[in-house]
Amino acid sequence: MSETILLVLLALICLLSALYSIFTRKVLHAVIASGVISLTASIIYLLVAAPDVAMTEATIGAGLTTVVFLYTLKQVKEDGDD
Amino acid sequence: MIVLLCGILLMLAGIWTMLVKKNLIRMIIGFSILDTGIHMLIVAIGYVKNGTAPIIDAGVRLAKTAEGAKVVAEKIVDPVPSALVLTAIVIGLAVTALMLAYAIRLYKTRGSLNIDDFEEQKW
Amino acid sequence: MIKQLLVVLALAGLAWLLWPFLAEFRVSESNNALATEYIHGSINELNMPNVVTAVVVTYRGLDTLGEVTVLFLATAGVGFLLKRRELKGGKRRAGTEILRTGASFLAPLIVMFGVYIFTHGHLSPGGGFQGGVVIASAMLLLCLAYVDFDFSHRLLTWLESLSGLAYAGLGLLGLVLLGASSFLDPRFMPAGNWLRLFSAGAVPLIYSCVGLKVGAELSTVLDSLRGPGGAA
Numbered sequence: 014m015s016e017t018i019l020l021v022l023l024a025l026i027c028l029l030s031a032l033y034s035i036f037t038r039k040v041l042h043a044v045i046a047s048g049v050i051s052l053t054a055s056i057i058y059l060l061v062a063a064p065d066v067a068m069t070e071a072t073i074g075a076g077l078t079t080v081v082f083l084y085t086l087k088q089v090k091e092d093g094d095d
Numbered sequence: 096m097i098v099l100l101c102g103i104l105l106m107l108a109g110i111w112t113m114l115v116k117k118n119l120i121r122m123i124i125g126f127s128i129l130d131t132g133i134h135m136l137i138v139a140i141g142y143v144k145n146g147t148a149p150i151i152d153a154g155v156r157l158a159k160t161a162e163g164a165k166v167v168a169e170k171i172v173d174p175v176p177s178a179l180v181l182t183a184i185v186i187g188l189a190v191t192a193l194m195l196a197y198a199i200r201l202y203k204t205r206g207s208l209n210i211d212d213f214e215e216q217k218w
Numbered sequence: 219m220i221k222q223l224l225v226v227l228a229l230a231g232l233a234w235l236l237w238p239f240l241a242e243f244r245v246s247e248s249n250n251a252l253a254t255e256y257i258h259g260s261i262n263e264l265n266m267p268n269v270v271t272a273v274v275v276t277y278r279g280l281d282t283l284g285e286v287t288v289l290f291l292a293t294a295g296v297g298f299l300l301k302r303r304e305l306k307g308g309k310r311r312a313g314t315e316i317l318r319t320g321a322s323f324l325a326p327l328i329v330m331f332g333v334y335i336f337t338h339g340h341l342s343p344g345g346g347f348q349g350g351v352v353i354a355s356a357m358l359l360l361c362l363a364y365v366d367f368d369f370s371h372r373l374l375t376w377l378e379s380l381s382g383l384a385y386a387g388l389g390l391l392g393l394v395l396l397g398a399s400s401f402l403d404p405r406f407m408p409a410g411n412w413l414r415l416f417s418a419g420a421v422p423l424i425y426s427c428v429g430l431k432v433g434a435e436l437s438t439v440l441d442s443l444r445g446p447g448g449a450a
Contacts, residue, residue: 028104066180078188081192085443089202150342171269181347182285193292197299
């Protein structure tokens with residue numbers, strides 16, 4: 014029962030981060046929110062008993078994808094409105 | 096079931112972002128969200144009720160099946176969707192990096208990231 | 219107005235396509251026949267505790283070969299598009315003293331952790347791809363701390379090419395030693411004892427090659443995207 018509550022809580026955080034990432038004004042905030050989506054997805058994978066997938070998603074999604082987006086933003090030098 | 100619903104909603108959110116937004120980097124963020132949603136959908140299908148991780152250590156009970164003394168483990172999660180999603184996550188990162196390299200080149204050529212400014216091929 | 223209507227129609231169509239997943243979903247009680255076959259083969263024939271590694275390297279080895287190819291193509295594409303020909307350009311801020319001290323202490327430990335992950339891929343969760351990404355993140359830490367840290371492109375290129383060649387060579391060695399229809403079959407080396415490092419055939423060698431290749435490729439991608447610049 015407690016596992017179900019934890020899964021519902023994590024899924025809510027994931028979907029709220031997705032909504033924030035879509036509707037915010039600055040692109041930098043959207044990139045950080047997509048990092049939070051990957052982080053909560055990694056914890057969800059751990060609760061569904063898939064540890065290999067959780068490790069891969071944590072390093073690649075919450076690590077390298079966010080860093081690659083930030084390097085691109087630095088090279089593009091935009092102000093960040095849609 | 097919850098994970099399945101979360102995955103489907105993430106897929107819909109990602110596709111909506113890709114269709115509506117005009118900034119190139121926001122479209123690529125939408126692609127990344129779509130990717131995460133698809134992976135969550137595939138992992139949610141492979142779950143076995145009360146199963147543990149697909150690693151066979153001292154805690155997993157081994158049993159013999161009916162046909163001729165095979166040894167299988169009971170109650171572990173399906174390993175095939177995990178293997179497929181492992182491959183898919185790494186390929187998603189590679190494709191995102193390539194798309195961002197294209198975005199940088201387009202910015203250096205034209206000076207803006209709005210797709211309304213790239214209108215050489217509109218008919 | 220028409221555009222918004224078309225977007226809503228597209229989303230509704232996709233939701234209608236995905237609806238059977240939700241409506242007819244029942245949590246399964248036991249594994250299906252294919253999973254049972256793979257688990258049985260992993261315990262008895264391959265002697266590998268990590269069933270996901272057995273599936274990725276042995277039973278779906280061609281998918282892993284395709285993934286290695288896609289990574290190589292993406293790295294080549296990024297390196298081709300973002301050539302560092304202009305040496306002028308942005309400035310970089312030097313890292314603070316805490317960052318520099320911490321990075322020089324932690325970077326060798328992170329590389330060792332990555333090597334541990336991909337050599338023990340058949341015994342515990344992990345494997346070649348996770349270990350390679352951890353090694354690339356150690357390189358990223360050094361990039362962020364030291365301003366004029368430059369990779370030796372020659373070393374990275376040679377490491378990546380030799381690892382890829384070794385992976386294909388091990389696959390062909392399986393074909394030569396075990397007869398036809400066994401490309402990428404790691405059973406040509408002895409299976410060994412359960413839970414030892416040198417067991418489960420040639421899988422530690424295969425995953426080590428994959429881990430080094432992925433680490434070198436992702437370091438190259440990060441270096442290409444970093445852009446030009448010198449000390450601020």
